Amino acid sequence: MRLSVHELSIALPADYRSQDVLAFHGRDAQQLAEQVTPGRVRKGVLLHGVPLVLDVALAPGVARCRIEADEALDDIALAAAREALLNILALRIDPAPFALFTHGDPLLGPFVTRQPNLRIVQSATVFEALTWAIIGQQINLAFAISLRRTFIEQAGRRHSSGLWCYPEAVDAARLDLEALTTRKFSRAKAETVLRLARLVADGELVLDRSHGPDEVASALLAVKGIGPWTVNYTLLRGYGFPDCSLHGDVAVRAAFQHLLGEDSKPDMARTETLLERYKPHRAMAAAYLWASLNQNGGN
Template sequence: MTAHALHCRLPLPEGFRMADVLAFHRRDPQQLAERTFESDVGTGLDKGLVWKGRPACLEIRVNRAELRARCVIDGVDGANAGDADAQDALAGLVRHMLGLDQPVEAFERAHAGHPQLGPLLARNAGLRVPQAATPFEALSWAIVGQQVSLGAAVALRRKLILAVGRQHSSGLMCYPDASSLLQLDAGALRVAGCSQTKAEALLTLARAEVEGELPLDDWMGRGLQGDASSALPVDEIRARLLAIRGIGPWTVNYALLRGFGWLDGSLHGDAAVRRGLQHLIGSSDRIGEREAERWLAPFSPWRALVAAHLWTLKVGD
């Protein structure tokens, strides 16, 4: 069956920060599953992913002169190429990945006068949290990404993608969906570099999604119908995920942010958030988790957005 393509165009807000999106998808210097582009005319991202069971390539191009994203996903079933629901699904995917529905303007207005955070918000005006393509990608990355360094985490992610081995005709490897991951067993994941705990967590997660015990995409769809902070069944998601051995609170909060666009996760367990907070408030002492949790609490329902701003400080150990 011949693969076809879907197309859509999306308007972007004034000052949209495509550079943040490119940085998020540029973590792997080998560009195995993602390629980024920058030129005087505009910027772009190509991402390999599995779309409705098929290897696909999502192309996003942003023309600086038009403030518009042109999006193509190549590799879809020809029967769906002109389907309105499929077009809407593509537009929803891109809006999700670019964070276009995140209420960043309201957040910045609400806290512009904060003596410590306010200047950082002004410096980072328009900052959004780029999203993984799917909640499964965000969760599986959070599981494999807990390594001694970002470089080690990216290397393990690369090995996982290669082990599954789904490739688009463009040459890009595709980040696996749950069904693709289940082609591997724990032994194959161990050979790819996963610990036994990580391998079991990945397989349990994938199996639960495939069998409908974790309807990750349905949950994301509920969030995309309105404000994710109010529409998502966060407590249910958290409880079901924490029941999986190898998934802890940090993994859940990260996945809720990067996979579902939930902006109220308290990322006080994140070391980079605590380092950024220490720098922001000018403390000579390291900030512990409890202190960071207390400091972030008044910023609900946007605590994860505060964390994203703290990440931009890039303070070393």
């Protein structure tokens, strides 16, 4: 098979934190769909039915990217691949306005000063972010990653390089429930993932950036099994919207507990109020709250 290869360079800020990007994409030690080596990420993803690998070499000031597709890409698929590169390189949200906004803030200000230029790394596609949010909710990270591998193996396809490609909705929609429930998925998770995939595959739910966050949230909340936390996580990790309230996130609540020096986590209502002070930058606030608990940073 002859690869269809497209090369491009994407400028990176001088203060770009490449290690954060490598850490996010390297969470799966088995490297089923992502291969991370020093200064380089190779990520497999299905786009418009074509298995491709996004190969990104990080250097000072520039990301040298190769789109290695198993079939020729039309202009729409090529544009989608370029959008995916912006996502995985964390280039959707500029961290500078948040740093300015939190100057003098007693809670996050000192941490932002110590850890400047933190960026929000995204999943390659909205569908990946949304399914990951469903798969990973309310279980520990190691188990969530193992379920993610199962989902990729059941619904995805291998690239000619051998790397697995994260599936699209149409691929997941073909699965039977038992393909997941017999492999440690709870019935509720499996039903929600497949319900979502079928809605997207049938065109009843559109996952693109043509609508604003309120419209997206309303459409996602109408899907049985998807709640506010999943929606807000997707707005952040999938769409890259800058103002998403992760008040239902346990780690966000734990970070507030630590920063406030309190004996217990604030409840969701109080956490929502605490996050209000960071509007319209609540996505960056969540990223810094996660990072305050984990110096390697993020969920």
